[in-house]
Amino acid sequence: MSPEIRRAAIVSTSRGCGFAALAIVTAMIGFASEPALALRIGGVAFLLAAAILILKAWRAPRMPFRSTEVWLLLDDADRPSPGFAQTAISGARVEAFYRFAHMAATIAAVLLTGALLAGLMVD
Template identity: 35%
Template sequence: MREIRRVAVECVGRAVMFGSLAIGCVMVGFSFNPVSAFRSGAFLTLMMALVLMWKAMTAGTKAPRRTEIWLYLDEKSRPLDDPARRVFGTVMRDVYGIFARIALCVAVGFFLLSLVLMAFGLEAYVPPLG
């Protein structure tokens, strides 16, 4: 079970890192307006948290053989019988849940930071119509 958790944290963490890199690039694109940058970061990180929560809720229904984690597990660590598959689903649900909570906290932090910046007089960018 420890090996499954270790590999799951590595694989899910890598996916979250790439998502965070994309969110960071969007935020840099809005760097001309810090309020818009942090708002876009909050929205996109919230979307990532929702996806991670959905993955956590459906983790028990996925066949372990159809996951990336299966590829990285050695032969003796792969879940073959039914109880081991339930343990695999539970571990995956926990790992996705941990990353979803972290993403949710980051999204709230970005949103609060945008509110603080607005309180200090910065305004969100609104593109002109027409």
């Protein structure tokens, strides 16, 4: 798989994950007066984001490559032949989805651990 395809898959996935993270952090700021609850909300939301990314990774091989954002991000010179494009683009998307799902799950673990510790300190 070419570096251009891998880069396009990461750019495409990171854009969506960035918007999701912005929404989650905004919700957490809304509950800043109760830190344990804010951390719990963030942790659960990031776990949900990780689950959604895993589901997207499972479905990625069945999505037609021409209807993906990765295909649109590639220059004409960087686009693979149609026979190879489905495999290459699907593989890059699956890799990117799992990569960001791992990051979201790690963030969720940190936030939920923080919520547990904050809850223990308050009680």
